[in-house]
Amino acid sequence: MSDEQPPEGSAPAARRWPEPPLELETIRRFGPHRVDARSARLTAARADERLVKTHCCFCGQQCGVQLVVSGETVVGVEPWYEFPFNQGMMCPKGVKRYLQQSHPDRLLRALERDPGSPGGFRELGYERAIQRVAGEIRRLQERHGPECIGMLSGASLTNEKAYLMGKFARLALRTPYIDYNGRLCMVSAGSGNKKAFGVDRAANPWSDLLGAEVVLVSGANVAECAPITTNYIWQAREHGARVIVVDPRLTPLARTCDLFLPVRPGRDTALFAGMLHLMIEHDWLDHEFIERHTVGFEAAAAEVREWTPRRTAEVTGIAERSIVRAAELWGRAKTSFLLHARGLEHHSHGVKNVLSAINLVLASGRIGRASCGYGTITGQANGQGGREHGQKCDQLPGGRDISDPEHRAHVAAVWGVPVEAIPGPGVDAYELIRRIDRGEIKGLLSLCFNPLVSLPDSGFVRQALQKLEFFVAIDFFLSETARLAHVVLPGSLQEEDEGTITQVEGRVIRVRKAVSCPGEAREDWRIVQDLARALDRAAGFSFTHPREIFEELRRASKGGVCDYSGITWEQVERELGVFWPCPAEVPPGARRPAANGTPRLFEPGSWNPIARGAGPFFFPDGKARFHATPHTGPAEDTDDAYPILLTTGRVVSHFLSGNQTRRIGPLIDHFPEPRLEIHPRLAERLGVADADWVTVESRRGSCTLQAWVVRTIRPDTVFVAYHWGGRRSINQVTNSAQDPISKIPEYKACAVRLRRAEGPPEHAQRLEPQQ
Amino acid sequence: MSVDARDARVFFVDPGRCIGCQSCVQACTECDTHRGRSMIQLDVLDRARSPQTAPVVCMHCESPTCAEVCPADAIKRTEDGVVQSARKPRCIACNNCVLACPFGVPKMASSLDLMMKCDLCYDRTSVGLKPMCASVCPSQALAYLTPDELARLRPAARPVNTFRFGAQAITTKVQVLVPRGAPVEVIDVTAAMHEPSLGHEVAAEVFDAVLEGADAPEGRS
Numbered sequence: 001m002s003d004e005q006p007p008e009g010s011a012p013a014a015r016r017w018p019e020p021p022l023e024l025e026t027i028r029r030f031g032p033h034r035v036d037a038r039s040a041r042l043t044a045a046r047a048d049e050r051l052v053k054t055h056c057c058f059c060g061q062q063c064g065v066q067l068v069v070s071g072e073t074v075v076g077v078e079p080w081y082e083f084p085f086n087q088g089m090m091c092p093k094g095v096k097r098y099l100q101q102s103h104p105d106r107l108l109r110a111l112e113r114d115p116g117s118p119g120g121f122r123e124l125g126y127e128r129a130i131q132r133v134a135g136e137i138r139r140l141q142e143r144h145g146p147e148c149i150g151m152l153s154g155a156s157l158t159n160e161k162a163y164l165m166g167k168f169a170r171l172a173l174r175t176p177y178i179d180y181n182g183r184l185c186m187v188s189a190g191s192g193n194k195k196a197f198g199v200d201r202a203a204n205p206w207s208d209l210l211g212a213e214v215v216l217v218s219g220a221n222v223a224e225c226a227p228i229t230t231n232y233i234w235q236a237r238e239h240g241a242r243v244i245v246v247d248p249r250l251t252p253l254a255r256t257c258d259l260f261l262p263v264r265p266g267r268d269t270a271l272f273a274g275m276l277h278l279m280i281e282h283d284w285l286d287h288e289f290i291e292r293h294t295v296g297f298e299a300a301a302a303e304v305r306e307w308t309p310r311r312t313a314e315v316t317g318i319a320e321r322s323i324v325r326a327a328e329l330w331g332r333a334k335t336s337f338l339l340h341a342r343g344l345e346h347h348s349h350g351v352k353n354v355l356s357a358i359n360l361v362l363a364s365g366r367i368g369r370a371s372c373g374y375g376t377i378t379g380q381a382n383g384q385g386g387r388e389h390g391q392k393c394d395q396l397p398g399g400r401d402i403s404d405p406e407h408r409a410h411v412a413a414v415w416g417v418p419v420e421a422i423p424g425p426g427v428d429a430y431e432l433i434r435r436i437d438r439g440e441i442k443g444l445l446s447l448c449f450n451p452l453v454s455l456p457d458s459g460f461v462r463q464a465l466q467k468l469e470f471f472v473a474i475d476f477f478l479s480e481t482a483r484l485a486h487v488v489l490p491g492s493l494q495e496e497d498e499g500t501i502t503q504v505e506g507r508v509i510r511v512r513k514a515v516s517c518p519g520e521a522r523e524d525w526r527i528v529q530d531l532a533r534a535l536d537r538a539a540g541f542s543f544t545h546p547r548e549i550f551e552e553l554r555r556a557s558k559g560g561v562c563d564y565s566g567i568t569w570e571q572v573e574r575e576l577g578v579f580w581p582c583p584a585e586v587p588p589g590a591r592r593p594a595a596n597g598t599p600r601l602f603e604p605g606s607w608n609p610i611a612r613g614a615g616p617f618f619f620p621d622g623k624a625r626f627h628a629t630p631h632t633g634p635a636e637d638t639d640d641a642y643p644i645l646l647t648t649g650r651v652v653s654h655f656l657s658g659n660q661t662r663r664i665g666p667l668i669d670h671f672p673e674p675r676l677e678i679h680p681r682l683a684e685r686l687g688v689a690d691a692d693w694v695t696v697e698s699r700r701g702s703c704t705l706q707a708w709v710v711r712t713i714r715p716d717t718v719f720v721a722y723h724w725g726g727r728r729s730i731n732q733v734t735n736s737a738q739d740p741i742s743k744i745p746e747y748k749a750c751a752v753r754l755r756r757a758e759g760p761p762e763h764a765q766r767l768e769p770q771q
Numbered sequence: 772m773s774v775d776a777r778d779a780r781v782f783f784v785d786p787g788r789c790i791g792c793q794s795c796v797q798a799c800t801e802c803d804t805h806r807g808r809s810m811i812q813l814d815v816l817d818r819a820r821s822p823q824t825a826p827v828v829c830m831h832c833e834s835p836t837c838a839e840v841c842p843a844d845a846i847k848r849t850e851d852g853v854v855q856s857a858r859k860p861r862c863i864a865c866n867n868c869v870l871a872c873p874f875g876v877p878k879m880a881s882s883l884d885l886m887m888k889c890d891l892c893y894d895r896t897s898v899g900l901k902p903m904c905a906s907v908c909p910s911q912a913l914a915y916l917t918p919d920e921l922a923r924l925r926p927a928a929r930p931v932n933t934f935r936f937g938a939q940a941i942t943t944k945v946q947v948l949v950p951r952g953a954p955v956e957v958i959d960v961t962a963a964m965h966e967p968s969l970g971h972e973v974a975a976e977v978f979d980a981v982l983e984g985a986d987a988p989e990g991r992s
Contacts, residue, residue: 094794
């Protein structure tokens with residue numbers, strides 16, 4: 001696909017959707033209700049407590065934790081000091097996560113939609129539910145063909161589950177239509193990394209931050225979204241690092257950074273073009289590295305020729321002197337580390353943003369060595385592993401391409417099926433919703449995904465999902481999306497299953513089962529295997545333990561870019577994590593992976609299966625790629641009717657769509673409901689005071705919430721966090737324009753207008769804040 | 772230096788590192804002796820102007836004012852310098868300590884008629900574990916370090932443990948980390964009370980400049 005394609009889903013054609021229903025009855029029965037520490041732990045006996053070494057279930061850092069378990073109840077958490085990444089550190093979500101287990105909202109039995117029952121659902125036995133789901137799938141496929149079924153999966157699943165979901169969709173559902181919620185998370189970074197480096201993984205372990213002279217953090221609210229990374233950055237600073245932060249808001253990390261670049265949302269490529277322009281002008285370049293290890297520098301250099309500091313300042317809204325200072329700090333450094341996250345990537349030109357950031361790294365030559373690093377910060381628990389093993393619409397395990405005949409043949413052999421049995425590429429998650437809307441996809445299986453809260457322009461998503469002839473959701477709590485399902489199957493929490501996860505640094509780690517699934521809940525891999533059997537398509541779905549799935553994953557990934565073939569569970573446990581690539585076999589003369597795999601990519605003389613010794617990067621010539629990245633603004637920019645930019649993100653006490661954290665009392669109390677951050681100058685112009693109710697409105701929808709008047713945001717931009725559902729969801733307002741390559745939606749910039757509301761809206765009076 | 776002194780760990784507070792995540796507060800509420808209550812307070816200094824926050828833990832004074840003003844002799848200091856929470860049989864819930872502590876640390880649990888405060892996780896520290904807050908703190912604004920670890924991990928910082936509140940000078944077991952080059956021997960708390968929060972100037976300057984830029988037609992792209 002060409003870089004020059006315009007973003008999809010142009011805004012002016014959008015329409016306004018009705019307000020979502022309040023769903024009072026459903027919420028009364030299924031929550032989200034809050035649970036607080038005291039009530040949950042008082043029931044637990046202390047004498048039989050044991051500690052289970054595992055990992056946090058939330059973000060991609062995957063902090064090592066010890067769950068305190070009493071019988072079949074998780075009653076608390078204890079630091080796991082020996083785990084090297086976090087050494088006992090935890091954010092508040094990790095501290096309070098134990099409260100999700102034995103929560104009264106937990107789904108213990110299958111549910112079937114029934115308008116006559118309280119909350120709109122009645123319970124049914126697990127086996128009957130499996131039979132009903134299989135029957136509906138068979139009925140739809142007999143009438144409309146296999147492709148009428150879609151599947152949405154998620155990147156909080158273990159590697160084993162993620163692998164099995166991709167296999168299940170292709171072989172048991174026989175549909176090309178599977179995609180996952182990493183589509184809203186890691187795909188711009190992934191596409192950019194593959195285009196520039198040929199491989200999609202953080203290039204360095206975080207320990208390489210220590211010793212970096214400059215740490216450039218772009219579009220990453222590290223303190224709230226990846227809290228443990230803060231200590232790495234502060235440690236780098238203790239040893240002399242200068243910290244540069246690019247963000248439209250003065251984040252907690254930005255507060256004491258050395259240089260703060262308050263970029264206007266959607267202008268990151270322009271900033272990096274301006275910096276590269278100055279690096280070239282002052283010859284702050286590593287010519288030898290560029291010559292020996294890269295291609296495409298001339299085109300990138302030509303592209304930035306016009307990006308003088310003056311023009312860069314005009315477009316980005318950053319002071320000219322700050323741009324010059326940033327280029328000087330970055331350009332002159334001997335060592336450096338560049339980190340970015342969704343602030344850079346959630347754009348209709350997210351891949352270009354990533355590529356323009358990588359241009360700065362390649363021009364400096366500072367990669368593949370100690371204290372010279374680059375990485376994108378994954379969002380979800382398995383944001384890394386979940387994007388490698390086949391639940392993406394165009395991918396097969398090992399990071400293989402579903403359109404490549406050799407790749408298909410390898411995986412077909414592992415799966416023991418003819419190549420033709422593997423369908424071709426499907427479509428991205430948002431396009432899958434559009435196909436539901438158009439009636440092309442009539443049945444949906446979803447798990448580990450709450451698209452009604454997490455997808456943009458959620459009014460469109462709701463009316464599309466309501467068109468489904470059959471919708472089955474697997475979940476442990478009844479999420480906002482699952483409320484629309486015809487059948488809900490009770491799935492498993494992370495603490496109820498064994499498996500591996502690949503965390504932010506590319507380190508494969510072990511999550512351990514602390515308790516059993518309660519009631520009739522089942523591990524998600526068992527549920528889809530039960531469905532495969534009920535569909536009479538059981539071949540290849542007879543695993544009895546996650547470890548057996550991992551063994552097959554090893555073989556399926558062998559020889560691929562994301563090669564796990566040399567990783568064993570014993571090794572993962574012994575080494576406290578193993579970094580891929582870790583091939584079981586390398587050719588004579590090539591460097592073997594260490595006991596803990598390959599912590600740092602692109603080291604001089606390193607071997608990879610694409611370059612085969614030609615160079616450190618994952619292309620046949622072994623060279624990294626510069627890209628010319630012409631700047632384009634957001635798909636929907638401000639105009640007279642919608643004069644303000646809206647950007648969205650997260651807060652520290654909640655996680656993603658909030659299906660878990662909005663049930664944990666202490667996390668709710670920390671940040672009960674979304675507020676609209678607005679600069680006092682803009683607030684004054686609109687007659688809005690702190691805590692006033694305001695309506696923020698786009699061409700698609702509106703949301704009424706309380707203003708938070710703070711000087712820590714650009715005066716032309718407002719910010720709202722996205723963790724809430726229903727009428728509190730800011731995704732009623734956001735734009736579904738997508739990057740043409742990665743298909744990531746543009747959460748970080750759309751045009752809105754604001755007005756003071758008369759008073760609190762109905763939902764604020766009838767629902768608790770987390771509901 | 773004796774072996775004991777090399778191993779002895781000191782509790783440090785570095786407010787410059789704090790990110791306001793409340794991990795310390797949440798972890799503190801998990802303690803068995805005060806389940807559901809935090810003995811740490813996270814101060815949000817001036818959110819309208821800055822995201823700056825600062826954790827307030829008991830500083831464990833060498834001459835603890837709370838103990839000095841206690842009419843019931845309910846507050847004890849251990850041999851190793853930990854000022855303990857009020858002893859339940861003795862505490863008369865008079866509130867003297869709450870009002871007198873210059874750092875504002877002790878809190879009255881009125882439902883229990885008992886003053887409660889941080890005792891440096893005595894259950895953990897007495898068996899060689901770190902206090903819970905300093906274990907979990909993701910930015911290590913709260914840190915529990917040996918002298919060797921301090922030298923290795925905080926080369927840019929210097930500990931200070933003398934504070935001035937008007938005429939009262941206080942020396943504490945808990946130490947505050949200040950930038951190594953800062954000419955500070957004593958932290959004058961009352962004098963600092965009216966200083967603007969860190970980040971305030973950045974917010975004012977940077978975003979005011981942004982507004983002017985954004986209003987100009989060429990600011991749009």
